[in-house]
Structures are given as C-alpha cells and as structure tokens.
Amino acid sequence: MLEIQNVSVRYGWHQALFDVAANVRRGRITVLLGTNGAGKSTFLKALGGLVPTEPGASVRLGGVEIARMPAHRRVEAGLALVPEGRGIFGKLSVAENLHLGGFAHRARTDEKARLEHVLELFPRLRERLPQIARTMSGGEQQMVAMGRAMMSRPDFLMLDEPSLGLSPLLSKDMFRSLRRIATEADIGILLVEQNARLSLEIADFGYLLENGHIVGQGPADELRTSPDVLRAYLGEDVVPG
Numbered sequence: 001m002l003e004i005q006n007v008s009v010r011y012g013w014h015q016a017l018f019d020v021a022a023n024v025r026r027g028r029i030t031v032l033l034g035t036n037g038a039g040k041s042t043f044l045k046a047l048g049g050l051v052p053t054e055p056g057a058s059v060r061l062g063g064v065e066i067a068r069m070p071a072h073r074r075v076e077a078g079l080a081l082v083p084e085g086r087g088i089f090g091k092l093s094v095a096e097n098l099h100l101g102g103f104a105h106r107a108r109t110d111e112k113a114r115l116e117h118v119l120e121l122f123p124r125l126r127e128r129l130p131q132i133a134r135t136m137s138g139g140e141q142q143m144v145a146m147g148r149a150m151m152s153r154p155d156f157l158m159l160d161e162p163s164l165g166l167s168p169l170l171s172k173d174m175f176r177s178l179r180r181i182a183t184e185a186d187i188g189i190l191l192v193e194q195n196a197r198l199s200l201e202i203a204d205f206g207y208l209l210e211n212g213h214i215v216g217q218g219p220a221d222e223l224r225t226s227p228d229v230l231r232a233y234l235g236e237d238v239v240p241g
C-alpha cells in the first residue's frame, strides 16, 4: 500500500496542494480526476520527489517513509513516474531508453528478465528496439515511457495523462495494458487523467481534486454514475430525478 497524508505544495505565493491524502493499493488502479490546474501533475511530482512538499507530509510505501527521500531513492524504494509528455530520451534508441530505466539497483540483477517482461507487455517494442525513440509514433512513445518505468521493477507506477495525444483506439489499448500491469504484475497504479470516462471504466477507485483539495472519493463504478462527476468531468447535464 502507498499511504499518502498531508501533502501540501507551494510555488512561491501560490499554494497548489492543501493537505492531500490518498491511498493506492497494489494490484489496483487508482485514478485522480480534476479540471485544468487542479494540482494533479503537482501531486505526482510531489510523490516522486520532483517538487518539495511542505513540512508534515507523509508518504509511506509498504510501511517505509519516503517523503523526505530524493527522487532517485524513491525509485529504489519502488515508486516510478511516467511524466506528462512522456519524458523519453528522443535521441536514444528504444533499447537504450529501456536500459536506462533498469538502472535502479533493485532492477539491475535481473535486467534481462525485466526486459523480457516489458516486451511481453508491449510486443511492438520488440521489433523496434534499435529505432530512435523520437521517430516513433505518439502511441509507441507512450509504450517506451511505460516500458522504461516498468524496467525499474516498481511496486507502484504513477502516470500523468498517458492518453494525451492518443487516438481513442490507442487510448483503449493503453488502458488495457495498464489493467494487465496492475493485475498480472501486482503493481499499484496511480493515474492522472483528463479522459474521465475511459479511466473510470478501468480504475478501481478514484479521487477528485479541485483547487488543490480532495473534494470526493469512492469506488470507480460509483463515481461513474455520481451526478457531481457527470457534471464536472464528463460534461453531461444531469436530469433531475
């Protein structure tokens, strides 16, 4: 379990997150929904150690406090982030990108097995290993980014808008891969998504973030039919009664 409490973030005078708390379970998909500027990316960066949190934050991964660790040690502890815009190394080959993902100590001993696992999850990457990453299509680059994160042998995987720029068909494929990663590899997934409809279809649990505050939470199938969620995130008018 990833147990998050009291995460507050300030950018100078602007406070982006206020005492955010959430739990992410292994083998499950947890989605964080929120409108533009709600603080979703900030939350993932704070958990990954890429932006500082205010004193009092607690992030426990399998019982170990990681909130004051630098980013690379959080990866060693088992937390991987696929940032918005994917963050792959465009000039390097697919194989080199994957190799860099396996740099964590926790993954080094079994890099071959890790690579095999990643190539089973994303078979298309196998035939593209020598290809320069930036020449891949958007969907393929997303696979490289997810594959690279998986190479660090994470217990928890955070993804920031993985469906951005993908066609509806590719988004569905990508969400299906996430489901497999969660279930087959027993990894806890924390997903930030604009695509509320698709993400609530595959998620187990969801949190709603607005202006830096958690304003709702519940099982994904309940959120899918909640009038507040329909109105705010699915752009649907709710007929009274």
Ligand SMILES: Nc1ncnc2c1ncn2[C@@H]1O[C@H](COP(=O)(O)OP(=O)(O)OP(=O)(O)O)[C@@H](O)[C@H]1O
Pocket: 011, 014, 016, 034, 035, 036, 037, 038, 039, 040, 041, 042, 043
């Ligand atoms: N480096 C920064 N410096 C100052 N303010 C920032 C910085 N990064 C983000 N913010 C502000 O913090 C708030 C939350 O931003 P964040 O990117 O986390 O939102 P988001 O929910 O991910 O939005 P989106 O869906 O549009 O990507 C916004 O008001 C944003 O302008």
